[in-house]
Amino acid sequence: xxxxxxxxxxxxxxxxxxxxxxxxxxxxxxxxxxxxxxxxxxxxxxxxxxxxxxxxxxxxxxxxxxxxxxxxxxxxxxxxxxxxxxxxxxxxxxxxxxxxxxxxxxxxxxxxxxxxxxxxxxxxxxxxxxxxxxxxxxxxxxxxxxxxxxxxxxxxxxxxxxxxxxxxxxxxxxxxxxxxxxxxxxxxxxxxxxxxxxxxxxxxxxxxxxxxxxxxxxxxxxxxxxxxxxxxxxxxxxxxxxxxxxxxxxxxxxxxxxxxxxxxx
Numbered sequence: 001x002x003x004x005x006x007x008x009x010x011x012x013x014x015x016x017x018x019x020x021x022x023x024x025x026x027x028x029x030x031x032x033x034x035x036x037x038x039x040x041x042x043x044x045x046x047x048x049x050x051x052x053x054x055x056x057x058x059x060x061x062x063x064x065x066x067x068x069x070x071x072x073x074x075x076x077x078x079x080x081x082x083x084x085x086x087x088x089x090x091x092x093x094x095x096x097x098x099x100x101x102x103x104x105x106x107x108x109x110x111x112x113x114x115x116x117x118x119x120x121x122x123x124x125x126x127x128x129x130x131x132x133x134x135x136x137x138x139x140x141x142x143x144x145x146x147x148x149x150x151x152x153x154x155x156x157x158x159x160x161x162x163x164x165x166x167x168x169x170x171x172x173x174x175x176x177x178x179x180x181x182x183x184x185x186x187x188x189x190x191x192x193x194x195x196x197x198x199x200x201x202x203x204x205x206x207x208x209x210x211x212x213x214x215x216x217x218x219x220x221x222x223x224x225x226x227x228x229x230x231x232x233x234x235x236x237x238x239x240x241x242x243x244x245x246x247x248x249x250x251x252x253x254x255x256x257x258x259x260x261x262x263x264x265x
Contacts, residue, residue, distance in 0.1 A: 007256050008233065024256050033099035034152050037252040040230065047223070048249050049095065050155035052082040060148050063131045064138040076126060080118050082153040088118050091156055096129065099150035103136035107168030110136070157250075158243040162209040165197055174209055174241040176220055179255055180228035181235075185221065189261045191238060219247055227252070236260075 001014045006025035013025035030036065035053060042048065062069045083094045092115040096102065102111035110132040117126040137146040161171030175191030190210035194201070212220075224237055227249065234255030239247050 008254060024254070028254060029257070030147075032253045032257060033147065033150060034097070034251075035099050035150050037231065038152075041227070041249065044230075046226070046249060047247065049157050050086050052086055052153045053099075054078060054082060054151045054153065055149060056151065057149070060130075060134050061138065061145050063134045064145070072127070073123075076123050076130075079130075079151065079153060080126070083113060083118055086153055086155045088113070088115055091158075093156040095154040095156050096133070097152050097154065098133060098137060098146070098148050099152065100146045101133070101136060103133050104170055105166040105168055106132055106136075107166065107170035109168055112168075157240055157248055159240065160243050162205045163202065165201075172209065175250075176212065176216075176239045176241075177258075178220065178224040178237040178239070179235070179258070179260065180224055180231075180237060181255065182232065183228050185224050185228065186234075188220070188224070193259075193261050216241070216247070223247060223249065 001016060003012050004015045004023065005011065006013055006028055007023040008028040009025060011025060011027075013027075015022045034051070038048065038051060038053070042051070056075055058071050058075055059069045060072075060075075063072075079096075080088075083096075086094055088094045094113045096111050096113050104111050110129055113126070113129060116122055117129065134148055137148050159171065159173040161173045164171050172192060176188055177191045178188040179186040190212075192206075192209070194206065197206075220239055223239065227237055228235070231252075236253050236255050236258035237249060238251040240250045241247055
């Protein structure tokens with residue numbers, strides 16, 4: 001460990017020498033949690049998937065070690081109840097994540113929850129999805145588990161996938177990442193970088209997915225400028241286009257911790 005200045009707030013903190021890029025303090029890291037940015041935007045009626053946030057004191061870290069924490073059944077029951085509240089019964093699917101991540105590349109085994117998993121007889125299958133996300137939270141850093149005390153049950157936004165990819169057959173759809181800094185748009189990119197697919201994609205499909213119309217850009221610029229005016233500092237904003245053509249803000253993170261493509265796409 002060594003004392004360094006946080007890249008975001010400039011305050012000193014203990015950085016781990018063994019972690020590449022460990023240059024943001026734990027306080028600033030906490031701003032990446034959905035509990036920080038979602039409530040403020042929700043109160044203002046900003047377009048986002050309907051979301052219910054659950055807090056738990058259960059030691060869910062034990063799941064990564066193959067242990068079942070006491071009270072896990074009640075946690076599952078509460079999750080299912082909130083899933084029904086955001087549309088599981090009507091729409092047949094919801095999106096699940098912690099305050100920080102969803103492990104979406106494992107899609108069918110992690111964040112994508114179907115109506116079948118909401119049935120009591122399929123509780124063990126639902127638990128597998130939770131374990132998947134908990135394990136990713138424990139693997140994501142070398143010396144600690146990314147916090148898993150908050151979970152977000154989210155409305156599933158229907159989209160028009162261009163193809164599926166990764167181990168979990170994740171649907172790849174039209175998304176856009178904006179970077180805003182000190183109240184202004186810095187740049188924006190197609191959310192998906194070609195590098196993510198190891199160049200093993202249909203180029204025409206990729207170009208169609210990455211294309212942004214002037215109308216879409218106008219709408220997104222307005223949305224990004226609005227959010228930029230509410231949150232100080234450097235942020236990434238992720239937007240998703242629905243099948244109906246509407247744009248939703250799905251995620252935010254401090255810019256110092258967000259992947260940034262080398263070139264505008």
